[in-house]
Amino acid sequence: MARQPLIAGNWKMNLNHLEAIALVQKVAFALPEKYFAKVEVAVLPPFTDIRSVQTLIDGDKLLLKHGAQDISEHDSGAYTGDVSGPMLAKLGCDYVVVGHSERREHHAETDEVVNRKTRQVLKHGMAPIVCVGESLEVREAGSHVAHCTTQLIEGLKGLKAEQVRQVVVAYEPVWAIGTGKVATAQDAQEVCAALRAALADKYGAEIADEVRVLYGGSVKSSNIGELIGQSDVDGALVGGASLNGDEFTKLSAMAAGGPLP
Numbered sequence: 001m002a003r004q005p006l007i008a009g010n011w012k013m014n015l016n017h018l019e020a021i022a023l024v025q026k027v028a029f030a031l032p033e034k035y036f037a038k039v040e041v042a043v044l045p046p047f048t049d050i051r052s053v054q055t056l057i058d059g060d061k062l063l064l065k066h067g068a069q070d071i072s073e074h075d076s077g078a079y080t081g082d083v084s085g086p087m088l089a090k091l092g093c094d095y096v097v098v099g100h101s102e103r104r105e106h107h108a109e110t111d112e113v114v115n116r117k118t119r120q121v122l123k124h125g126m127a128p129i130v131c132v133g134e135s136l137e138v139r140e141a142g143s144h145v146a147h148c149t150t151q152l153i154e155g156l157k158g159l160k161a162e163q164v165r166q167v168v169v170a171y172e173p174v175w176a177i178g179t180g181k182v183a184t185a186q187d188a189q190e191v192c193a194a195l196r197a198a199l200a201d202k203y204g205a206e207i208a209d210e211v212r213v214l215y216g217g218s219v220k221s222s223n224i225g226e227l228i229g230q231s232d233v234d235g236a237l238v239g240g241a242s243l244n245g246d247e248f249t250k251l252s253a254m255a256a257g258g259p260l261p
């Protein structure tokens with residue numbers, strides 16, 4: 001079964017809810033419907049924007065998907081500042097990012113935390129986008145493949161094979177995030193293929209064939225074509241370029257196989 005490419009825009013801590021509405025409208029207006037048959041396009045705004053984005057998508061029956069950038073490990077309770085799985089599910093979220101390198105770094109999230117959050121996302125009927133990626137130091141030591149496959153297997157620990165089908169994996173080398181230094185298409189393919197092989201080893205080839213593995217790190221409309229042309233790269237997790245409506249539309253169109261008309 002062919003995997004449908006996914007382009008997911010991780011807005012990080014950018015855009016208030018009014019700016020979110022303007023950006024979603026711009027992308028929805030500019031990207032012709034026929035492209036959505038070839039590529040799934042999702043936006044991942046900050047929590048404060050999600051209700052506005054949901055209302056727009058549902059009200060105008062837009063084909064865009066939406067999701068969140070993080071989730072609490074708990075369903076409810078005394079966890080000041082956290083946002084729970086049931087809350088995100090109620091907002092119609094399709095995807096939730098877990099284990100982004102910025103959360104691993106700034107919020108000390110370990111593989112165990114990533115694993116608990118991944119389970120929460122699945123428990124509430126959403127799809128986790130599980131991020132892995134190596135630092136420059138690890139890459140220079142040549143242990144990037146082992147580092148990333150370990151992060152993935154630890155992050156998915158205890159899941160049933162059937163649950164793994166729902167997971168999206170994102171390979172984001174830390175040295176390529178927000179730096180303008182995109183990994184070469186061959187670098188991306190090497191790690192994405194290794195991640196799929198690790199999934200095949202643990203959960204079977206049929207499941208590994210279904211799971212989408214994205215690349216993230218300085219993806220733009222000018223490099224998405226080559227990245228997505230790799231056999232194990234099924235799309236992209238896009239940061240900076242997802243904040244510009246024209247650029248994100250162009251990038252999504254390129255991922256669907258052709259430039260905008």
Ligand SMILES: O=C(CO)COP(=O)(O)O
Binds near residue numbers: 010100239
């Ligand atoms: O971290 C990223 C997406 O999650 C990548 O960010 P940039 O596309 O800005 O490099």
